[in-house]
Amino acid sequence: MAALLKRPLKLALVQLATGSDKTANLSRARSRVLEAAQQGASLIVLPECFNSPYGCQYFPKYAETLLPSPPSNEKAPSFHALSALAKEANAYLLGGSIPEYETSTEKYFNTSLMFNPKGELIATHRKVHLFDIDIPGKITFKESEILSPGNKITLVDLPEYGRIALAICYDIRFPELATIAARKQCFLLLYPGAFNLTTGALHWSLQARARAMDNQVYVGLCSPARDMEASYNAWGHSMVVDPNAAVMTEAGESEEVVYADLNEDKIQETRKGIPLQGQRRFDVYPDVSEGKIDFERA
Numbered sequence: 001m002a003a004l005l006k007r008p009l010k011l012a013l014v015q016l017a018t019g020s021d022k023t024a025n026l027s028r029a030r031s032r033v034l035e036a037a038q039q040g041a042s043l044i045v046l047p048e049c050f051n052s053p054y055g056c057q058y059f060p061k062y063a064e065t066l067l068p069s070p071p072s073n074e075k076a077p078s079f080h081a082l083s084a085l086a087k088e089a090n091a092y093l094l095g096g097s098i099p100e101y102e103t104s105t106e107k108y109f110n111t112s113l114m115f116n117p118k119g120e121l122i123a124t125h126r127k128v129h130l131f132d133i134d135i136p137g138k139i140t141f142k143e144s145e146i147l148s149p150g151n152k153i154t155l156v157d158l159p160e161y162g163r164i165a166l167a168i169c170y171d172i173r174f175p176e177l178a179t180i181a182a183r184k185q186c187f188l189l190l191y192p193g194a195f196n197l198t199t200g201a202l203h204w205s206l207q208a209r210a211r212a213m214d215n216q217v218y219v220g221l222c223s224p225a226r227d228m229e230a231s232y233n234a235w236g237h238s239m240v241v242d243p244n245a246a247v248m249t250e251a252g253e254s255e256e257v258v259y260a261d262l263n264e265d266k267i268q269e270t271r272k273g274i275p276l277q278g279q280r281r282f283d284v285y286p287d288v289s290e291g292k293i294d295f296e297r298a
């Protein structure tokens with residue numbers, strides 16, 4: 001089988017402490033991304049809503065207009081900061097996510113932007129599954145009050161390395177996206193995300209390890225640092241999980257950059273030991289990655 005990951009890759013997750021000052025968030029992100037690049041990372045990830053506090057009340061205030069692309073500096077300072085930073089760091093940069101406003105539809109989205117080491121935009125992912133939950137006495141959150149969902153799976157080819165998939169936070173709870181990405185030869189699934197103190201304790205690590213275990217790929221989750229003064233308390237614990245579902249590195253709760261060295265051998269070793277790829281029974285259940293599920297057969 002052709003290698004999924006053509007050469008070793010150092011991945012960095014920047015668990016950024018974000019606040020209400022967008023310019024300060026961008027500047028902090030810059031220092032941490034450059035620090036990660038200095039440590040040799042060639043793929044660097046920022047958290048969900050890295051340029052703003054996370055919360056429905058903040059989305060309109062912090063939203064940037066990204067289309068038509070490239071947007072103006074005035075309408076999309078984070079876009080331009082990320083592009084310049086990817087170039088300065090000479091690394092692939094997944095700019096966590098930012099609130100986006102689309103003028104033509106008057107809709108808001110939670111959007112990830114990914115840049116190559118030349119500072120060129122190579123992918124955009126709008127969060128597909130909006131975070132609408134209600135756990136009485138614990139947490140109620142309704143992104144859909146403000147945001148609209150994206151409508152596509154986002155796979156990105158990094159020519160020197162291979163293919164990765166991008167999604168955002170709550171998207172991780174929908175294993176179909178991960179399964180399809182793995183079936184389409186991704187070696188890594190990246191999720192900038194801001195779980196909270198209730199679901200973080202229950203499911204953050206479990207989701208990361210489950211997506212890695214099911215698909216025998218690397219998984220990276222990048223959270224904002226925890227801020228108990230904020231209206232939403234992010235879980236933290238950014239982590240990278242290997243294709244055998246072992247946690248390779250895990251941040252604490254404060255601002256921190258964590259690193260992991262990814263290689264093809266671990267993918268092959270895992271898949272050789274537990275050869276799920278050749279054992280699937282598509283005669284018993286349909287291949288979800290083909291995108292045509294015939295429920296009549298059930």
Ligand SMILES: NC(=O)CCC(=O)C(=O)O
Binds near residue numbers: 169193199200203
């Ligand atoms: N920002 C999010 O999508 C949060 C998702 C979350 O906390 C979860 O439990 O899922």
